[in-house]
Amino acid sequence: MTSLMQAAETTSWNGIGTSARRPDGLLKVTGRFSYSSDLWVEGAVFAVTVRSPHAAARIVSVDVSRALALPGVRAVLTHEDVPGAKTYGMKLADQPVLAVDQVRYHGEPVALVAADDPQTARRAADLVHVEYAPYEPVTDPEAALLPGARPVLGSDNLVRHVKIRHGDLVAARELAEVVVSGDYEVGMQDQAFLGPESGLAIPSEDGGVELYVSSQWLHKDLEQLAPCLGLPPDKVRLTLAGVGGAFGGREDLSVQAHACMLALRLGRPVRMVYSREESFFGHVHRHPARMHFEHGATRDGKLVYVRARLLLDGGAYTSTSPVVIANACYFAAGAYEVPHAQIDGLAVYTNNPPCGAMRGFGAVQSAYGVESNLDRLARELAMDPLELRMRNAMRTGTVLPTGQEVDGPAPVRELLASLQERPLPAEATGERDLRTLPGGVANTTHGEGLRRGIGYAVGVKAIGYSGGVDDVSTACVTLEVAGGRPVVSVHTAAAECGQGVTTVQAQIAGTELGVTRVVVVPADTRVGDAGSASASRMTWMSSGAVQGACRLVARDVLARAARVSGRPATVLALVHDGVVDSLTGDRVCSIVDLLGDDRIEHVHEYHHRPTQGIDPETGQGDAHIAFAFAAHRAVVEVDVELGLVKVVELATAQDVGKAMNPLAVEGQIEGGSAQGLGLALMEELVVDDSGRLRNPSFTDYLIPTMLDVPPMPISLFELPHPDSPYGLNGVGEPPTLSSTPAIVNAVRAATGLDLPRAPVRPEHLTGTMPAGNRAATPAALPAVTPPPGTAPGGQPTRARH
Amino acid sequence: MVFLHATSLADAVAALSAHPGAVPIAGGTDVMVEVNFDRRRPAALLDLTRVPELSRWWVEDGRVRLGAGIPYARVIAELGDRLPGLAMAARTVGSPQIRNRGTVGGNLGAASPAGDSHPPLLAAGAEVELVSNRGRRRVPVCEFYTGVKRNVLAPDELIEAVWVDSVAGPQQFSKIGTRNAMVISVAAFALALHPERQQVGTGIGSAAPTPRRAREAEELLAGELDAAGLWESRGPLPATLAEEFGSRVCAAAAPIDDVRGSAAYRVHSLRVMARRTLTWAWNDYRKAA
Secondary structure, eight states, X not given: OOTTOOOEEEOSOOOTTSOOOOTTHHHHHTTOOOBGGGOOOTTOEEEEEEEXXXXXXXXXXXXXXXXXXXXXXXXXXXXXXXXXXXXXXXXXXXXXXXXXXXXXXXTOEEEEEEESSHHHHHHHHHHOEEEEXXXXXXXXXXXXXXXXXXXXXXXXXXXXXXXXXXXXXXXXXXXXXXXXXXXXXXXXXXOOOSSOSEEEEEEOTTSOEEEEEOXXXXXXXXXXXXXXXXXXXXXXXXXXXBOOOOTTTTSSOSSHHHHHHHHHHHXXXXXXXXXXXXXHHHSOBOOOEEEEEEEEEOTXXXXXXXXXEEEEEOTTSOTTHHHHHHHHHHTTTOSBOOSEEEEEEEEEOOSSOOBOOOTTTTHHHHHHHHXXXXXXXXXXXXXXXXXXXXXTBXXXXXXXXXXXXXOSOOOHXXXXXXXXXXXXXXXOOSSOOGGGSTTGGGOOOSSTTEEEEEEEEXXXXXXXXXXXXXXXXXXXXXXXXXXXXXXXXXXXXXXXXXXXXXXXXXXXXXXXXXXXXXXXXXXXXXXXXXXXXXXXXXXXXXXXXXHHHHXXXXXXXXXXXXXXXXXXXXXXXXXXXXEEETTTOOEEEEXXXXXXXXXXXXXXXXXXXXXXXXXXXXXXXXXXXXXEEEEEEEEEEEETTTTEXXXXXXXXXXXXXXXXXXXXXXXXXXXXXXXXXXXXXXXXBOBOTTSOBSOOSTTTSOOOOTTTSOOOOEEEEOOOOTTSGGGOOOOSSHHHHHHHHHHHHHHHHHHOOOOOEESOXXXXXXXXXOTTOTTTXXXXXXXXXXXXXXXXXXXXXXXXX | OEEEEOSSHHHHXXXXXXXXXXXXXXXXTTHHHHHXXXXXXOXXXXXXXXXXXXXXXXXXXXXXXXXXXOBHHHHHHHHTTTSHHHHHHHHTSSOHHHXXXXXXXXXXXXXXXXXXXXXXXXXXXXXXXXXXXXEEEXXXXXGTEEETTEESOOTTOEEEEEEEEOOOSOEEXXXXXXXXXXXXXXXXXXXXXXXXXXXXXXXXXXXXXXXBOOHHHHXXXXXXXXXXXXXXXXXXXXXXXXXXXXXXXXXXXXXXXXXXXXXXXXXXHHHHHHHHHHHHHHHHHHHTO
């Protein structure tokens, strides 16, 4: 540990299941928490990135001479200065550290400038002269697949085609008495974390580098970073600096390689902190989606089949697109029992901004499609949409379109029923506070044009890594005596992104070892991999690791106590900083007496149960370790004349297995629901036809404010999961799945409009979207793959070169 | 960058005379964004935060003299009764932090078509008082804006104050944003009824290169109210008149499609806002009888 980082310490006993206070909470709300952007050491220089103004261009020349000549400038680096591998990536190393001979998206890094202060660095960046020869960017994901489309990267623009074939579509179409289909679109959402990408790289005496950085997954950073620096992994040491939110946007590298290569080059510490504008160019976004859904059902509302075609725009580089599209496809049937399914998912390359991980990871898009089409089916059946959902609700034992039987709790019907039972918010009467109305204090309505709507949606997603990945999480737990008291130290590489994994680790150590004082030391790569703070897996996997390591420590302590006391270790337990006989309740000894100057340390590596990859042609396979479910009921008021929406209430029902920290769980549910509200009504990165990002600022990329987020009552289910530590389940992503379609369904109910696209804009509600705007009219999608055997060679359009 | 402080209005005027083109800065909510984003690198900044004359308001001959340095938070707290339209607009500006810092003078200096102060100042028939070494002049606010983010200020002139009639009739302000708070206007409309002179004032925001009045709508409405004797009778407003008023307001707009909204939506929303604000203002006028 260095003086740059502080350990998180808890000194009052808060076991699992309590709403323990987060150690960083007070610091954060009082502005004293040190984020990665706050790090500073003597002698540090500041570095900035020179980025491409074009979405697609050949680099003709780069002239750094004027920039280098500016007083205070220490270095200007281009791809020629990258010490090792020139490219990196989460799944494929296809993204240049610095653009080599061409740029593939607006904002791609081309050069780096380090100077004595930020202003000088920025001015020098303006003096780096890059001559570009722009060419026509590929910006339409559908056109990217057409024969003759220019390949953005590699030989064609297809990242991955995921196919799921389940049951017998031909028979299913015979059985279906009612068929509805629809085209749906989701815009490009941003993680919109408040802490910009930032870090501090310090060259070390052994020729290596120390990097303090905000990240979601230190070891994956290391794996990608070390080859680019041309260093062995042990010469590159990462420490997690204060993370100001992540939501998937910190999985891919941002400042990591740039800061380190400058530090190594200059032999000086290098700081990088993106501006808000640069941040919008500095991380991957949620994939925009164009989707076609077709549902067949019996007249009494039993789902027979689903056909879906999902097209995700992956942008210019691979990032995590191959797994995002898989996840979108896995859950394209929604949280329902659907006997027959044919799902095709395509992720494509374009010259749009790269897309990758964001909370929900593809399942957000497919949940929007399936939940939208379910409401359409309910209309066609003249059935209550909630009743339709309950009638088809997935349950334990349901076989997924991937052929896997759901073997954990699957309380879909129960979640929906709890929402149904919740009283509706009262309809307002009389003169109303403007803040309760669409438009708020902007005074657009005093009640005119208002219509109320109610919408439901439910979502399902796998927790943890799917598809045969042997996921691992490591913890090192140490028990020793300090200052006359026993202290447990927990050391992992788990990224605290605000979700509260630090608090949970302390709660587990306290619970397992009965010790009051727990120190969670800063996460770094000196300990084994903890995996990513993603896939709603971190609490599950870290809990497994910390619990396992604690139990090894406890075993040693109790063995000592057994020797000392002569009682069998099996009757002894660790409670209140001591050892008690659990049969008699007698206090046997204190940990302090037992340990003296010794320390007991154990490392545990936790693995979840094994899974399989899916078959590439049929998508069949037991790919998932667990499933999590959440459902929402949204109540909205729409000013139908002005197209403005006020969400009146957004109720969630979610099964969390075991609420390790109920307050933190509620925080996750509220945050996820609010993020889904943003996608439903306002959050979209607008990319124009030339591939340029039009709104890289919080002035024009709008996220919900206090007056947009309504009361969010929560019904928490705690059905213990059979395979997880303490029976917990992943919590972070599920509320993001169903929030968006519940709200849009409510707006549809209020207005009677189809509203195929999220976010819903006032223009969609008032018929004022300009013609030709692709945001208004989803492109007609080619027919989905015909059922096997009906059309020889009937494959979705794809370009092969 | 030269940083000039002034501690009196005379100081400020002298400084600006010595450094014409220096950018005056009060709350900094606009200027500093431009500077921080490197969109603008002025040769000199003139700090006005310590000029006492700019942070006072008083009433003189039935008009409010509003110092240019008064932040929105004070407009809301102190002037809601005298300048209701401006106060309503001020409530919609940014966040509480921005309302504590941002000033009406700064809004005029920036002259953005989306500035929230402009429509109510236009509707109220305000005058902008400018001062320089060469003297003072008052410019009707409808002549103040000369283009996108441009105004009549000479390089050595400072916005000293705004003169607005203390309210005699109902005023309304309405603004569209795509979220329910803290949003830049997609379109805005302000209306002031001036029963004492049987006139109507309007102001349109974010729907033309500059903030502007809808003069034909004003004339139509004033004329029809006059012809039907409604100013005196305070009878109900004919629905057709409100509709026609909305149409004339739309006709005065010249909006564009941009990332915040479509031109068609801006026109549509102006029609609705014009009709609704007129209905509310007329109801207030009738109730006030």
